[in-house]
Amino acid sequence: MPGIDECLLEAMALPGARGAALVDWSSGLALGTAGDSPVGDHETTAAETAELARAAAEYESFAQAGPEAAPGAGADRAQPVEDVIVTTRSGYHVLRFVETSFDSSVFLHLWLDRTEGNLALARLRLRALAEGLVLR
Amino acid sequence: MTALATAAVSPLLTRLAAERATGALLRDRGTLFLEDGRIVHAESPATPGLDVLLTTGGGLxxxxxxxxxDRAGARRQVARFLVDSGGLAGGELEICHLAAIFDAAFFALSPGSGPSRFRRGATHWIGSVRSVPAAAVERETRRRRELLDAVWPYPQLDTSPVVPRAAAPGQTVTARQRALLAHADGLRTPADLAWVLGRPAFHTLLDVRRLAAAGLVETPLAPVRAVRAATTLPDWMTDTQSPDVALLRRLRDALEASL
Known part of the structure; x- marks a missing residue:
């Protein structure tokens, strides 16, 4: 049963990882951080990535439920958006939503170096880490 | 930054953190629990507690x-018991507990929260989960105040009943907003809605400000100035005189220091 710190440390072990954070997208609060922030301040990065995550999580155009989303237990809470990826000239940012058993609004943010990072690997690993956070 | 923005939210908290104190900091609108100067728990009558956040919606x-x-309260290990018995994932508990700390601290450290008392050695039965530096909680509390006003500077929304307005043609209402509006019956305040939805109270205040800014919730009119004028002021004080903030601050600090 890994906690927030273990989860962020594991994210930082990915090739090219430069910074990681667990952020609440509703308030913009960083619940935990590791490594560096692109602007030198994790709190600013958390507030900014939270705005992006909130738009993705809330806009109707992204809210179509998947075919496997069965009606009934938990389906109304199921987060339709899995992740948001931003590619910049020097890096990748992967925002992975975390689904909890209670009402929450958190995501993992991983900042990767463009040359050293492996986006496909990072995406898969972040999914596993997000699931590990809520694994009983 | 102005002197006002950098001023400590609570001088007593800053001092307790510096001396690595353990105990409970009691204020009118909430209590902060410290261990070695770090904040390990917080609760406020203005916010749904960990129990409400975790059990509303059927997660727990x-x-x-x-x-x-019942079984771990006396040992002060409720948090560990919940995780060890498989009721909750360790990560989930940390996420929810941190949300509850920052939520309760926002209200406990609000300007109108009155004087502080410190009960040295007091601990909370929830037990140890995660701790946060006092400075981080103060900084976040200040950021949250500024965020609310940056979204829509109408503080009276925080305590008034939430009155929904019809969406404009083509206007998007998000799933979380719909859930909140569905429970806004014109009587419930943002705090009431936080309990019903099992969401942190600050998140509900913020959502209501965002909804009001989007025109989906009525913005109450500012209280009429006449109410204030009706109270008789001492002769030496005129209506236009602003309170001496520095003096009030020194008075408060002196009061807190003497407690």
Whole structure:
């Protein structure tokens, strides 16, 4: 049963990882951080990535439920958006939503170096880490 | 930054953190629990507690919460019991507990929260989960105040009943907003809605400000100035005289220091 710190440390072990954070997208609060922030301040990065995550999580155009989303237990809470990826000239940012058993609004943010990072690997690993956070 | 923005939210908290104190900091609108100067728990009558956040929506059965409090409350290890008994994932507990700390601290450290008392050595039965530096909680509390006003500077929304307005043609209402609006019956305040939805109270205040800014919730009119004028002021004080903030601050600090 890994906690927030273990989860962020594991994210930082990915090739090219430069910074990681667990952020609440509703308030913009960083619940935990590791490594560096692109602007030198994790709190600013958390507030900014939270705005992006909130738009993705809330806009109707992204809210179509998947075919496997069965009606009934938990389906109304199921987060339709899995992740948001931003590619910049020097890096990748992967925002992975975390689904909890209670009402929450958190995501993992991983900042990767463009040359050293492996986006496909990072995406898969972040999914596993997000699931590990809520694994009983 | 102005002197006002950098001023400590609570000088007593800053001092307790510096001396690595352990105990409970009691204020009118909430209590902060410290261990070695770090904040390990917080609760406020203005916010839904960990129990409400975890059990509303069925994530954790209320019986499991009660069982944990009954069996591990006396040992002050409720949090560990919940995780060890499989009721909750370790990461989930940390996420929810941190949300509850920052939520309660926002209200406990609000300007109108009155004087502080410190009960040295007091601990909370929830037990140890994660701790946060006092400075981080103060900084976040200040950021949250500024965020609310940056979204829509109408503080009266925080305490008034939430009155929904019809969406404009083509206007998007998000799923979380719909859930909130569905419970806004014109009587419930943002705090009431936080309890019903099992969401942190600050998140509900913020959502209501965002909804009001989007025109989906009525913005109450500012209280009429006449109410203030009706109270008689001492002769030496005129209506236009602003309170001496620095003096009030020194008075408060002196009062807190003497407690």
């Amino acid at each position: 059965a209320p019986e499991r919460w009660r069982e944990a409090v």
